Amino acid sequence: MSKEETQMTRNETMVLEFVLEGFHVAQHLGKLLFLVHLLVYLASVMGNTLIIIITWTDPRLQTPMYFFLRSFSFCECCFISTVIPKLLSIFLFGDRAIHFTPCIIQAFFFLFLGSTIFFHMAVMSLDRYLAICRPLHYPTIMNPRVCFLLVFFSYVLSFVLITGVILKLSWLPFCGSNVIPHFFCDLGSLIHLSCSDTKSLDRMAFGVALLVLFTSVITAVFAYSNILISIMRLPSAKERQKAFSTCSSHLIVLSLMYGSCVFIYVKPKQTSRLESNREAALVNTVVTPLLNPVIYTLRNKQVHLALRDALSRVNFQK
Template structure:
């Protein structure tokens, strides 16, 4: 298969398809990686699907916190399904080509769903802040209408910016190669193929990272600083332990997702390498969605009890 060449018009639109190298540098591990990622995908679907089901059908979990958790699990299923099935096809068939439209669509969905995840994690932090710091106002502030509005805002807030960013990137002049040294169509490896000035696009990446990642991460940290300050003032050791248990699960997910995302998109261009980008991308696209159900269920007695009742039925 010929992976490289010169586009006839010196522009990305001249290419009909691209090549996702993925893990082609380790050909002896292709079937091992296929089996590993297939098992991981099944775990993600089963784990997040179970959380989604029990938060919908279990009466004890009909609260704002579990409403957000159910939506978060559904978002994780959507998020991972944008990249993993394509990766499995590439590993299983060794056909690594992807069309222009499919590549642009994949990038757009990754960016939109990634922004939605950032917003939803911030909403979940706000929910815990109101519940712990203003418990008397909690039923009024986090009523069902407000919860639906917050979830809807999380899903749609990043769409205009991220769709616009995708269009900008795919209208850049590209030359010399159609090989993307990654396992999905992400911004850094595609910008490396561009010829000409990419300053505006790189600036947009930093703005998006600051707006959707760093700023929301900072808001979450501020919320948790206030939460911890309030929890430490609780007179009961049992109440403190319960509050810390609930919040630590969410904070673990936040650190995993935001940490890898910030390092990927905000570190200097000179320090970027294809292998490092792949490893970091695995964290926020695959590892975090896989561990989320475990983190939330193993540290949450309400979820464990609901799961036992569901299995008992």
């Protein structure tokens, strides 16, 4: 082997460990940030778990809308659990190191579950459209088999799309800096660290992001524009208010998720704006999963009534 080949082999040695940069302020406020994020994480998991239990056990909530909400809450619990535990470890112990394989696995589950959540949002938008605009055909169209298949294909399509991106990412050589300027193994940050040509992966990631986000966006825009037209045609103001109240919670969640994700992922070059991506990612990984249970429980009269009845039964048994 020539001297040049030996040097090239040495330079392209696979990085076995990455270092998560996290947030600079965490060096001084680590324990405080640990406590805040721990409380938010526990509240998010408990809130989404409560939604799963209530919609599973209450006979009044055995409808397609709450079936999708239950699956959505399950995805949210898994999604935040891919990122927050490691972030808590960084805040408390300063443990920023993460090995190559766990890093790739974290990136996969973050993107896979995130994509699944967006496909769920598209399905939930379609469900609201059929319930309000096609009420006579709704029970026939949204039967249990169709509901199961919609959720199933949300997972399958996400798995297929993200597996291709992650496999291509895992084959990249990493031979320079191993510091990830993020608080988790972000796709754009990992692409930035590779010492090879990443143009094809950039294009692939951009295409997948467009497909996932804009499929969901287009479905939501189609659904809610038709819903708005149908609501405005209702003769009674009370009926209009009731119809819109069933969709308002979903619209709030949609705006939060789409805003941050479009900012992070829908750009042709995944390595641009890495610094600002951290703040935007916090909205998806910390803020939105916490707000979802609050929005869906406090703004939903049926869930609110089911919770009140469940608490009454618990108090009665005591």
